[in-house]
Amino acid sequence: MLQNNYFSDVDDLQLHFEHIINWKEIIDSYENGFTDAAKYRAGDERFATAPSSYDEAKEYYKTLLESVGEFAGKEIAPYVADLDRVGVQFKDGKVVFPEKLLEIVRKARDAGLQPTGFSRKYGGLGVPWSVRAFFSEILYRVDASVCIAIGCVNLAEIVEKNGSEELKDAWLPRLAAGEFACAMGLTEPDHGSDLPGLRTRATHKEGNIYLLNGTKRFITQGCGTGEIPAILLLLARTGNPGSGARGLSFFLVQSKDIQIAGIEKKMGLHCSPTCEVVLENTPGILIGEEGHGLVKHTMGMLNGARMGISQQGVGIAQAALGEAKKYASERIQFGKPIGTIPAVRKILRRMERETMAMRCLMLEGARAMDLYYFRGEHLKEKGATDRDLKSDVVLKYWERLASILTPISKFYCSESCVKIAGDAVQVHGGAGFTEDYDVSRIYRDSRITTIYDGTSQIQVNASIGGITTGMSNHGFLREYIDNEWSHFPTEETKLLSDAWDIYQELMGIYRELPASEDKEETADEIVWATARLLSGLLFYRSTLRIPEELRAERLSHVDEYNLDSLGYMEGLRARLRIKAASIQAV
Template sequence: MIQGNYFQDNSDLQTHFDHIIDWNELVTAYEHNFEDSAKYKATNDERYAYAPSSTQEAVDYYKSIVDSLGEIMGDFVAPRSKEMDQIGLKYDSGKVTFPKAQEECYKTLKDSGLMPISISRKYGGLGLPATVQSVMCEIAARADAAFCLAYGNINIVEIMERFASDEMCNEWLPQIASGKFSAAMALTEPNYGSDLPNVQTRATQDADGTWKINGAKRFITHACGYIDSPSIILTLARTGSPESGARGLSFFLVQGKDVHVAGIEHKLGLHCSPTCEVVFENSPGILIGKTGYGLVKYSMGMMNAARLTIATQSLGIGTAAYFEAKKYASERIQFGKPIEQIPAVRKILDKMEREILATRCLVTETGRAIDLYHWKKERMLKEEGKSERDVSQDEGIRRWEKLADLFTPMSKYYASEGCVAIASDAIQIHGGSGYTEDYDVARIYRDSRITTIYEGTTQLQVVAAIGGVVSGMAPSGHLRAYAEEEMSKFSASSDLKSLWEKLEHAVQLYKGIGDGKTKDEFAFETVEIAARFVAGMLFEKSLTRVDSSQKNSRAEHSVAYNVDSLAIAEGNLVRLERASRQAAAV
């Protein structure tokens, strides 16, 4: 793997951080009058010692964290990724053993204090907005996608901070933030993958009020804990009747010491990330929030963050593949010259680069949408004492929540599918050597393949996005209003305007398909056009924020990206038009 600071050596990532992200907007939403800094001045509470007191301090604070992580990931973790992958994990009698190199990486990150990125300062975390978290996840995934999961696993407890009692948060979150515990999420069951409303693991309450969990979960990342950090497992279990569906499910904290890890999966990739099968046998559980809200509110409340995490992980994997391919192409001599000078190879490299540039625009905007609704909503609920009804009627929150609910499945689908394609192209550029384990691109490709599957397959992301696309393109829809507002901020190209027209046409054709099954079949074509339009629009908009030294090259990539999008849209419209005609003829 290429070594170096994975933030400093990525010019586009720095461009987003320094120029494209609107920090005034984001810091205002997240830091809310810099209350954490005021708490430190009033109390000298060390938990708030690094809390910023101005927008510039906030940006400097965020950047110092990202820069520190870039150094650790690029100079310490990346050189050990091959060893971690090749040695892999060992399982024996319920215990998982990690490679020595992985233990060293985990300890280094734990000691650095860079792990609790989504836990607030109140509980000993770093207190970072989703936009910054996504940058960190991308950097970590570029170094090693499997280790990235270990690095970020404790941050799933953010859901506890939102919904658990103050007493429970005060007891558990500081311990998790300090690294005393790792964390896992147990939703999936052997017979129920994405069909969560039919989860059968049961939770029953004893006379003394204690909850006991019985059942089995599968594909549970890090349920075994991590080296010297035993796990706490956030578990979805049924408290209602077997027929109660989603409304009968609740959420529990279960300690890893109270479950049996029956085995780990032997996977195509992610060799140093333990994917566990877990058996619950009268395992004590602590209820999180209220019964009956486990799926409909708590688990679903995590979806935006989870989808953004995999989108940024996908972007990191794709970035690793591109940089490795670019390096190889500059060094590999064929026909008396580096292969990067061969037009066919140059064409592949250019497409890889522009896809990464466009995807980063889409992923960054997704983080923005989450930040602009989530933190204002939390503040209104917890600090201003507003009711859920009052909050739901706030127009700003409604707008960004709708956009976040659309952009998260859209970016997860788009980034993960692109990640696999880019990793495949990296092997192609390496030729026969890329198909061997001598080069890192083989591992990168193996690791990439899971991204279109976990946290919801591409097909499920399309199902989640299509409603937002169709309703969002209505005359008063949120997507239409957003796109028109964004395009008013720059001079949109004729290609982008043409793509916008094709999106409008695609939505009308899709709406005209009366048969539900046929609609399901052609949802992808509609969502793909929408995703490429949004990414292309943000890509063009970014040209107004970069300096002159980058503008020409970036503009060339933007033009080529829109040409790709128009070609794809034309093909999709042919399919939609045929489906619409066939539906009308029935």
């Protein structure tokens, strides 16, 4: 792997941080008038790192990202190939980790780089989603397994949002301090995406303690990390067997009270244990209220996890792009570097523009999370009721945008990263098919992104309804696009405008398809077209915020991206017309 500072060595990351992101709106939402700094001035040492101005906030965020970039490029990158070869092992009922991985996790903990998802009140770094997006992309770029080992603790942010004050005070400072890893325990042997059918049973014992019985499968880091135990956030049934989603509740379980039946032998992520967990009268602490486990708590955790997979997709794509560029500049064929050969140069340029567009979409999702999530939290701190929150127009706008962008971004960034990793293998030629180059590991690790935390097909199901209604005459998605478009100069957006016209036409054809089966069969293509339209729009918007001397090159990438999108949409429109005509002829 390249051994640089993984924050400062990517020009596009620097552009986003320094120019493209509107930090004022993010800081206003997250720092809430710099109230944490006021608490520090009042004597509360927990808020010692809290910024007291916009400049301090941006500098604090940048310092963190430079630190994690240096850590990724210097403390992790030299070892990832060996870690992948060694992997984790299951011996005598225990998961055995490579010592180097445990050393890296300890170093990350000691450097204070783990608790990105917790507020300063509980010992967290206290950063918004937009900063976490950079943070995660950097770590996923270097190695997905190591990133999971370091960052899995942040799944417990759902406890901060939904737990009682007693539960938060008891667990969150210890989690933020790195005393525990964290795992999400949803999937069972017979129930993956079909969460309402889960069978793991929780029986009330006393107070908020229940006894859990059942089996969970595909539980990442369920065993903890070496000497660091885990807490598992589990979904279990408190209602009767036929109660569906309303009978599910959310629990905190300690790894010392479970059995690990084994770990999966996987294509990739060799240093990330995927465990089968057995629960036998295992004590669990109820989080929130009975019956709210799926709709209120688990979906909230999944939204954050899915944004994390979007970031993973961009990070892996950036890793593949970096390795492909390096190899193409060093590999000499026909007396010149292969990167100068038009066919190879074409691949590299496509990889670059696709990665840049993915990053725009992913960071817009993080922005929506910031402007929705933290506004809601601050309103609740001021005593707002659920009714107040539901009637808040600004909050509702960003909540709706976040709910649309989360599944679209997860779908698009994961599917795209697999394609880009495949392109990187192609650039390496026969060498890419060997284990001698990091690109092999990158390609293998990319493949899981379209599967875990909800397959691409689940993301399509989660987003197609919002897209269809959102594109009605007065729909929310149309409003969002029109609002962004109103700031664009028309002379630079012809390709994007043509894509928008065709997109609206194909959406009209799609809505008129009479059979739900025909719509379901085409839904993935509609979501893909939507993702490309949004990415192209955001990619172009980014050119309006950067120094003038950099615009020409970026605009050329934007035009090429939107030309690709235009070709895709024309093809989809033709297919939909044929489908609609064949249905009418029957």
